Amino acid sequence: MKTVLAFLKPYKLPAVVAFLLMLIELTVELMLPFFLGKMINEGVVNQDIDTIMMWGVIMIGLAFIAFIAGIINSFYSSHVGWGFAHDIRKKLFAKIQAFSFANLNQYPTSGLMTRFTNDVRQIQNTIYMILRIMSKAPLLVIGGVIMAFVVNARLALIFLITVPILVGFILWVLKRASGLFNKIQNSIDKVNRVMQENLSGMRLIKAFSRRNHEETRFTEANKTLANRTRYTFRFIESSMPVLLFVMNLSLIFIIWFGNLQTISGTTSVGDVVAIINYAMRVAMSISMFTFIIMGISRMKASADRVDQVLNVDVDLKDHDEADSSLRVKQGFITFDHVSFIYPGTTKSVLSNVRFSVNPGERLAVIGSTGSGKTSLFQLIPRLYDATEGEIRIDHRPTTDYTLDNLRRSIGYVPQSPLLFTGTVAENIAWGKEHASTKEIIHAAKDAQIHDAIMELDNQYQTKVGQKGVNLSGGQKQRISIARALIRNPKILMLDDSTSALDLTTESKLLHAMESYECTTLLITQKISTAMRADRILLIDEGKVLAIGTHEELLHSSSLYQRIVTSQFGKEYANVE
Numbered sequence: 001m002k003t004v005l006a007f008l009k010p011y012k013l014p015a016v017v018a019f020l021l022m023l024i025e026l027t028v029e030l031m032l033p034f035f036l037g038k039m040i041n042e043g044v045v046n047q048d049i050d051t052i053m054m055w056g057v058i059m060i061g062l063a064f065i066a067f068i069a070g071i072i073n074s075f076y077s078s079h080v081g082w083g084f085a086h087d088i089r090k091k092l093f094a095k096i097q098a099f100s101f102a103n104l105n106q107y108p109t110s111g112l113m114t115r116f117t118n119d120v121r122q123i124q125n126t127i128y129m130i131l132r133i134m135s136k137a138p139l140l141v142i143g144g145v146i147m148a149f150v151v152n153a154r155l156a157l158i159f160l161i162t163v164p165i166l167v168g169f170i171l172w173v174l175k176r177a178s179g180l181f182n183k184i185q186n187s188i189d190k191v192n193r194v195m196q197e198n199l200s201g202m203r204l205i206k207a208f209s210r211r212n213h214e215e216t217r218f219t220e221a222n223k224t225l226a227n228r229t230r231y232t233f234r235f236i237e238s239s240m241p242v243l244l245f246v247m248n249l250s251l252i253f254i255i256w257f258g259n260l261q262t263i264s265g266t267t268s269v270g271d272v273v274a275i276i277n278y279a280m281r282v283a284m285s286i287s288m289f290t291f292i293i294m295g296i297s298r299m300k301a302s303a304d305r306v307d308q309v310l311n312v313d314v315d316l317k318d319h320d321e322a323d324s325s326l327r328v329k330q331g332f333i334t335f336d337h338v339s340f341i342y343p344g345t346t347k348s349v350l351s352n353v354r355f356s357v358n359p360g361e362r363l364a365v366i367g368s369t370g371s372g373k374t375s376l377f378q379l380i381p382r383l384y385d386a387t388e389g390e391i392r393i394d395h396r397p398t399t400d401y402t403l404d405n406l407r408r409s410i411g412y413v414p415q416s417p418l419l420f421t422g423t424v425a426e427n428i429a430w431g432k433e434h435a436s437t438k439e440i441i442h443a444a445k446d447a448q449i450h451d452a453i454m455e456l457d458n459q460y461q462t463k464v465g466q467k468g469v470n471l472s473g474g475q476k477q478r479i480s481i482a483r484a485l486i487r488n489p490k491i492l493m494l495d496d497s498t499s500a501l502d503l504t505t506e507s508k509l510l511h512a513m514e515s516y517e518c519t520t521l522l523i524t525q526k527i528s529t530a531m532r533a534d535r536i537l538l539i540d541e542g543k544v545l546a547i548g549t550h551e552e553l554l555h556s557s558s559l560y561q562r563i564v565t566s567q568f569g570k571e572y573a574n575v576e
């Protein structure tokens with residue numbers, strides 16, 4: 001909770017103002033029974049109308065001041081709540097943006113979404129309520145007891161027994177409720193997760209006719225959430241009668257003793273009325289504790305969850321020796337005895353990988369599924385760091401570059417293209433800040449998607465649905481290629497990004513890409529595509545088996561021969 005609470009610092013002043021205004025309300029509330037007692041003792045008992053009027057006017061005036069203070073307090077409290085929540089969300093977003101994949105693997109997307117929305121809202125609401133009314137309740141209990149002693153110490157003694165019992169009980173409920181609320185937040189994560197998977201996988205669910213299965217999954221998650229919420233609220237609500245019982249018991253004692261003392265003449269009626277009034281206010285404040293316990297335990301659970309994310313140690317960042325003026329100029333890539341194991345796993349995905357790619361060269365990477373091609377790609381922009389060995393670009397280790405400079409020089413087209421909600425033009429321009437319309441069209445033409453875009457209802461201004469649902473797989477691939485080309489990258493990496501294209505379109509695309517002065521690495525399953533590269537790298541089970549031109553591999557690698565045979569037939573491999 002500490003990290004989250006530190007975000008209150010910039011709001012110290014409005015928070016203090018809100019607190020002071022609340023203190024005004026509190027003081028008025030504490031003074032009113034005292035003045036009521038005086039009104040009875042000095043005015044009602046003596047039947048002095050002027051004194052009654054005087055105290056009446058004073059009390060109405062104070063009540064009005066408290067009312068105004070309450071309104072202004074509400075304004076400041078909500079200002080602190082909103083601003084505080086805004087800052088936490090901003091920091092959370094920046095933190096998650098800096099996460100490495102290993103960091104991201106620690107938290108499911110749904111858990112992060114719940115933190116952004118539900119958890120931050122809980123914290124914001126509670127901060128508002130603390131400044132508005134929650135902090136008033138305990139102060140009113142303390143102030144009420146003190147004032148009761150000021151009015152009549154003998155009658156007020158009863159508070160010394162009841163208040164410590166109540167405070168102890170409340171602290172116990174608070175501790176237990178905090179754990180229960182943590183469980184509720186985890187259940188919200190789970191409901192969000194199922195919901196998210198269902199929304200993004202709707203087509204698959206319909207195609208496989210798995211609606212019932214998904215409904216069962218959702219019902220289970222939803223039921224757990226409902227049960228946990230019910231249990232927690234029942235637990236807290238059941239504390240209420242205990243609190244009220246103890247308080248009402250003390251009220252009965254005050255009335256009984258007060259009555260005896262009034263009869264014996266040791267106490268005035270006004271004092272008894274004032275003490276009863278304090279007891280009622282203390283009881284009211286204590287009854288609010290249920291609500292306060294809920295708010296604070298919920299806030300603690302949520303703040304701890306947000307703290308967890310904010311305190312994650314980002315394991316992939318700029319090295320201390322990174323030179324911010326260093327830029328990739330040529331695109332010379334070297335893998336020097338590189339081995340790689342995914343964080344948190346033990347299996348070696350790449351072993352002792354060694355090869356170089358010259359500036360402007362086109363290298364096709366070919367290998368069976370799961371052989372480590374994508375993993376190899378991900379090491380270049382430092383999406384992961386190699387476990388052993390070194391990757392150099394332009395003869396400098398990738399860690400010498402700042403992550404920003406390194407990644408700016410790379411155009412990466414991932415295996416499954418991801419489009420954002422927005423227009424086609426915006427999706428292409430996403431690859432380059434302030435890209436002009438001319439540049440967008442140029443990149444689209446080179447990516448062989450311009451003609452298809454022109455056939456869309458609003459051409460470049462056509463809205464792309466979430467994740468590009470209204471486009472074909474091939475169209476999505478080409479838009480994401482255009483997005484990489486518009487960067488004019490020094491290194492272009494295509495991860496099986498032409499798999500959904502027909503041969504003619506693919507051929508035109510590869511031809512158009514020749515006009516870009518960049519080193520190109522392309523993962524492909526198709527020999528016809530690999531043949532168009534300057535060299536081919538054959539990878540299997542994380543090891544480089546061979547590297548060379550198509551002809552060289554055809555003569556030197558039996559595995560390559562087998563792949564060629566499986567795609568082109570035996571005759572081709574023999575003829576070649």
Ligand SMILES: Nc1ncnc2c1ncn2[C@@H]1O[C@H](COP(=O)(O)OP(=O)(O)OP(=O)(O)O)[C@@H](O)[C@H]1O
Pocket residue numbers: 342345349367368369370371372373374375376415
């Ligand atoms: N995030 C990850 N965490 C742990 N292991 C992973 C992760 N991603 C991939 N792997 C493992 O690494 C190995 C290589 O995967 P990789 O995606 O690099 O293969 P690939 O050659 O690109 O496969 P494909 O052609 O099917 O895309 C596989 O055994 C895979 O299970």
